[in-house]
Amino acid sequence: xxxxxxxxxxxxxxxxxxxxxxxxxxxxxxxxxxxxxxxxxxxxxxxxxxxxxxx
Numbered sequence: 188x189x190x191x192x193x194x195x196x197x198x199x200x201x202x203x204x205x206x207x208x209x210x211x212x213x214x215x216x217x218x219x220x221x222x223x224x225x226x227x228x229x230x231x232x233x234x235x236x237x238x239x240x241x242x
Contacts, residue, residue: 199205209217
């Protein structure tokens with residue numbers, strides 16, 4: 188089995204600008220905040236009409 192660095196190239200292409208390492212906040216935004224916000228919006232759209240009081 189190949190190690191992970193062999194599967195993903197870790198160098199930047201010669202003509203491309205250098206990439207900085209992501210911060211903790213950037214990683215949390217991508218992995219936690221965006222999926223949670225999408226889940227909250229979908230929950231409100233799907234379940235919201237059932238939460239409305241019947242009048």
